[in-house]
Amino acid sequence: MAQLISIVNMKGGVGKSTSTMMLAETLAAQHQKRVLVIDFDPQTNVSLMLAGYERWLEAQENERTIDFYFEWEGSGWRPGTFPDFVLRDVSDVDKARTVDLVAAAPELRYTERDLIAALVTRGFFLDAIEKRIRERLLKVGIQTLRDRYDYILVDCPPGISMAAEASIMASDFVIVPTIPDVVSRMGLAAFTRRALANMQASVVSQQMAQRLLILASKVEEGNSLHEESLETLQQDARDGKWRCLETVIHQTRDIGFAAQRLEAEDGTRAFHRKYGVGAATASALADEILAITRTPERAL
Numbered sequence: 001m002a003q004l005i006s007i008v009n010m011k012g013g014v015g016k017s018t019s020t021m022m023l024a025e026t027l028a029a030q031h032q033k034r035v036l037v038i039d040f041d042p043q044t045n046v047s048l049m050l051a052g053y054e055r056w057l058e059a060q061e062n063e064r065t066i067d068f069y070f071e072w073e074g075s076g077w078r079p080g081t082f083p084d085f086v087l088r089d090v091s092d093v094d095k096a097r098t099v100d101l102v103a104a105a106p107e108l109r110y111t112e113r114d115l116i117a118a119l120v121t122r123g124f125f126l127d128a129i130e131k132r133i134r135e136r137l138l139k140v141g142i143q144t145l146r147d148r149y150d151y152i153l154v155d156c157p158p159g160i161s162m163a164a165e166a167s168i169m170a171s172d173f174v175i176v177p178t179i180p181d182v183v184s185r186m187g188l189a190a191f192t193r194r195a196l197a198n199m200q201a202s203v204v205s206q207q208m209a210q211r212l213l214i215l216a217s218k219v220e221e222g223n224s225l226h227e228e229s230l231e232t233l234q235q236d237a238r239d240g241k242w243r244c245l246e247t248v249i250h251q252t253r254d255i256g257f258a259a260q261r262l263e264a265e266d267g268t269r270a271f272h273r274k275y276g277v278g279a280a281t282a283s284a285l286a287d288e289i290l291a292i293t294r295t296p297e298r299a300l
């Protein structure tokens with residue numbers, strides 16, 4: 001049964017998609033885990049990072065990007081099921097052959113809104129719409145895939161969408177990549193409270209704050225502002241606000257470049273070649289997530 005992990009932050013550009021890709025490929029390449037990445041962001045970044053443009057375009061032309069699932073839900077005409085959207089074996093890392101993807105498309109921006117509009121027209125109230133999206137997307141959609149994977153990672157758009165809230169609600173863990181600076185810390189507490197409230201609705205018995213994992217990302221070496229802000233985030237963790245992952249992702253050229261997938265005709269590359277100096281960080285992140293998700297009770 002897959003652990004469901006949402007990667008969220010109300011801010012863009014903090015490393016959500018990069019962390020999602022890194023974690024997915026490392027869990028697959030170094031731990032032989034079966035990983036499904038679901039892209040809920042109309043910016044489509046993790047889809048392109050993992051599958052590359054050609055494969056993504058083919059999926060879109062074949063109506064196999066997730067916006068079509070929303071379209072089906074809006075129209076009530078469903079020519080298939082959620083698993084039909086899974087693109088198999090997308091990674092360009094040679095040992096990461098067990099990474100699958102449900103890709104997003106820019107149209108998702110409109111299809112989610114259109115779905116809401118369609119349900120309003122059919123007489124649904126807002127709370128009923130939320131419930132329906134949750135049920136269709138999660139119970140009928142994602143849940144049907146939980147047996148097939150060890151990890152399902154959901155890359156959420158910045159801010160909050162109904163799909164993202166539904167995903168947070170069903171998640172076992174939520175990773176919040178955060179650049180440790182003053183601006184990024186603004187609003188973080190309010191955002192995480194909201195995320196916690198969402199999670200609480202579904203998993204009541206757990207110490208929820210321990211399931212909220214702050215991941216310091218794009219940390220600049222030798223930047224004293226980053227060091228001080230990181231210390232503040234860690235102090236907040238000691239105060240029980242959230243959990244701070246020990247792994248810190250530094251800003252490096254190699255991790256930035258890893259976003260560029262090899263062209264399909266160029267085949268695959270070794271994990272260390274892709275992540276360069278970031279490879280050790282990627283391994284540490286996967287190890288930490290494995291440890292936390294393997295023994296959540298003991299790790300609390």
Ligand SMILES: Nc1ncnc2c1ncn2[C@@H]1O[C@H](COP(=O)(O)OP(=O)(O)O)[C@@H](O)[C@H]1O
Nearest residue numbers: 012013014015016017018250251252255256259
């Ligand atoms: N650790 C890092 N080092 C260097 N560049 C990074 C790192 N993490 C992310 N980036 C770059 O920063 C930008 C934003 O990252 P991304 O993962 O797309 O953020 P988000 O998904 O939160 O919007 C991208 O151009 C990405 O390649």
Ligand SMILES: [Mg+2]
Nearest residue numbers: 016017041045
């Ligand atoms: Mg992103």
